[in-house]
Amino acid sequence: MAASAPYADLREFIDRVEALGALRRVPGADPNLEIGAITEVAAGRPDCPALLFEAIKGAPAGFRIMTNATTTPQRAALALGIDPTLSPLDALKAWKGRRGELKLQEPRAVEKGLWQENRVEGASVDLGRFPAPHWHKGDGGPFIGSGSIVVMRDPDTGWVNASIYRLQVHGKDRITVQFDHQGRHGAIIARKWWEKGKPCPVAVVNGPDPALFIAGFEYLPEGASEFAFAGAIKGQPIEVAPGPLTGLPVPARAELVLEGHMHPGETLPEGPFGEFTGYYASEKRPSPAMRVEAIHWRTDPILLGSPPMKPPRFHFGLPFRAASMWSQLENDGVTDVVGAWQHVAQLMTVIAIKQRYAGHAKRAGLIAAAQSYMGRVIVIVDDDVDPSNLADVMWAVTTRSEPSEQVDIVRGAWSSALDPRIAPEARAKGQTSHSKMIIDACIPFGMLETYPKTSAISLAEAKDIEAKWGKVIAGKG
Numbered sequence: 001m002a003a004s005a006p007y008a009d010l011r012e013f014i015d016r017v018e019a020l021g022a023l024r025r026v027p028g029a030d031p032n033l034e035i036g037a038i039t040e041v042a043a044g045r046p047d048c049p050a051l052l053f054e055a056i057k058g059a060p061a062g063f064r065i066m067t068n069a070t071t072t073p074q075r076a077a078l079a080l081g082i083d084p085t086l087s088p089l090d091a092l093k094a095w096k097g098r099r100g101e102l103k104l105q106e107p108r109a110v111e112k113g114l115w116q117e118n119r120v121e122g123a124s125v126d127l128g129r130f131p132a133p134h135w136h137k138g139d140g141g142p143f144i145g146s147g148s149i150v151v152m153r154d155p156d157t158g159w160v161n162a163s164i165y166r167l168q169v170h171g172k173d174r175i176t177v178q179f180d181h182q183g184r185h186g187a188i189i190a191r192k193w194w195e196k197g198k199p200c201p202v203a204v205v206n207g208p209d210p211a212l213f214i215a216g217f218e219y220l221p222e223g224a225s226e227f228a229f230a231g232a233i234k235g236q237p238i239e240v241a242p243g244p245l246t247g248l249p250v251p252a253r254a255e256l257v258l259e260g261h262m263h264p265g266e267t268l269p270e271g272p273f274g275e276f277t278g279y280y281a282s283e284k285r286p287s288p289a290m291r292v293e294a295i296h297w298r299t300d301p302i303l304l305g306s307p308p309m310k311p312p313r314f315h316f317g318l319p320f321r322a323a324s325m326w327s328q329l330e331n332d333g334v335t336d337v338v339g340a341w342q343h344v345a346q347l348m349t350v351i352a353i354k355q356r357y358a359g360h361a362k363r364a365g366l367i368a369a370a371q372s373y374m375g376r377v378i379v380i381v382d383d384d385v386d387p388s389n390l391a392d393v394m395w396a397v398t399t400r401s402e403p404s405e406q407v408d409i410v411r412g413a414w415s416s417a418l419d420p421r422i423a424p425e426a427r428a429k430g431q432t433s434h435s436k437m438i439i440d441a442c443i444p445f446g447m448l449e450t451y452p453k454t455s456a457i458s459l460a461e462a463k464d465i466e467a468k469w470g471k472v473i474a475g476k477g
């Protein structure tokens with residue numbers, strides 16, 4: 001299947017996922033722990049299906065929740081408008097190429113959003129009407145936002161930021177917005193409003209377009225628009241309509257919109273919340289509170305849930321940050337990088353190169369290690385190894401890498417307070433760095449000519465066989 005016209009919104013994306021045979025409809029599940037557990041079990045299966053929860057226990061008929069939307073390489077490619085039949089590594093390579101040439105598309109203003117079909121405001125606001133899953137057992141409560149976008153406007157420049165920050169429900173008209181650190185654009189913008197003594201207007205967008213979900217995850221520079229980046233992914237502008245209460249631009253085809261304000265100094269105890277490492281990172285902590293003053297929704301809304309889960313489960317089936325690393329290696333002059341991937345939810349990075357000179361592999365490994373956020377393991381492999389295939393990578397590690405010669409440890413490197421292995425005393429002092437292991441799993445450069453030959457077919461040969469015999473092997477031919 002070739003890449004086709006962009007999907008219009010989450011609903012059209014779901015239709016396309018269903019056409020790929022990757023959607024499972026799940027009736028009657030309970031938002032209290034069951035939806036989270038089903039999502040986790042499904043995400044742990046080899047096929048990792050997308051789930052559409054229907055007839056949700058305790059929720060109005062017609063209200064739905066989608067999870068595991070973009071968790072496979074195939075569906076991440078679909079969300080990016082890349083051919084979903086490509087191999088995972090080819091899909092990531094295609095994205096690396098496109099990302100380098102993206103043309104930002106400023107959003108297009110329209111008068112009305114589809115979310116203006118239904119509305120409650122003021123004293124009628126009651127978040128209890130909307131299914132907010134309690135995802136993991138140890139979580140501090142239900143979260144209406146685990147995959148939703150938080151829109152705010154810089155009071156000085158007019159810049160609109162739209163990123164993903166988790167949102168916990170605290171009663172009928174209060175939620176918290178959690179910033180991992182004060183450098184988050186949302187945190188910077190909120191502080192500007194508060195320093196002027198004013199409440200910060202906020203619009204929460206649930207059921208976002210998957211391109212917007214991806215844009216919300218990207219590290220864009222301060223002042224850059226996630227809406228414009230989402231438009232670039234789709235090759236056409238996102239349509240936005242003004243929120244009636246805040247005037248903030250809200251994607252017109254979003255499913256559910258919360259409008260309100262974060263008032264200076266108002267916080268509520270937030271969390272804890274299971275993190276993408278598969279652990280809890282902190283106790284309950286104060287987070288900025290948002291007074292929800294209006295709720296708008298499309299009839300029969302579909303909320304998008306994307307809870308962090310124990311690896312290898314991850315929000316995106318293509319490791320976008322490995323694509324950035326791949327580009328960066330090339331920009332730094334490291335030639336012949338033929339692949340890059342991240343396993344264990346970004347915590348392990350693999351770079352594949354065609355070795356040209358002694359030290360080539362280590363050069364790539366040191367740069368990748370420097371850029372590897374929270375990742376303790378960096379592996380460099382030869383070009384006959386598919387970095388997206390963990391079994392292949394471990395084959396290289398166990399047959400080409402002499403630990404006493406080909407493993408280096410780099411100390412004091414980039415991690416974060418979310419790292420479960422940082423000692424409590426160090427964490428308390430803000431010492432959140434860790435060490436990284438660089439495994440050179442390439443055939444030593446001087447042994448390339450004489451190394452025992454592999455019996456395996458090449459990656460290119462395997463691809464040809466897939467094309468000719470794949471259906472038969474899969475039992476579909």
Ligand SMILES: Cc1cc2nc3c(=O)[nH]c(=O)nc-3n(C[C@H](O)[C@H](O)[C@H](O)COP(=O)(O)O)c2cc1C
Pocket residue numbers: 146147161162163164165166167178179180181183184185186216217218219220306307308315
């Ligand atoms: C599903 C998901 C949930 C996330 N939750 C949070 C969160 O609760 N707090 C946070 O600070 N970052 C969270 N992030 C990461 C940020 O969205 C991401 O780093 C983004 O680039 C930050 O945008 P900003 O630079 O505009 O602040 C989450 C990412 C995803 C994909």
Ligand SMILES: [Mn+2]
Pocket residue numbers: 161162163185220221222224226
């Ligand atoms: Mn931003």
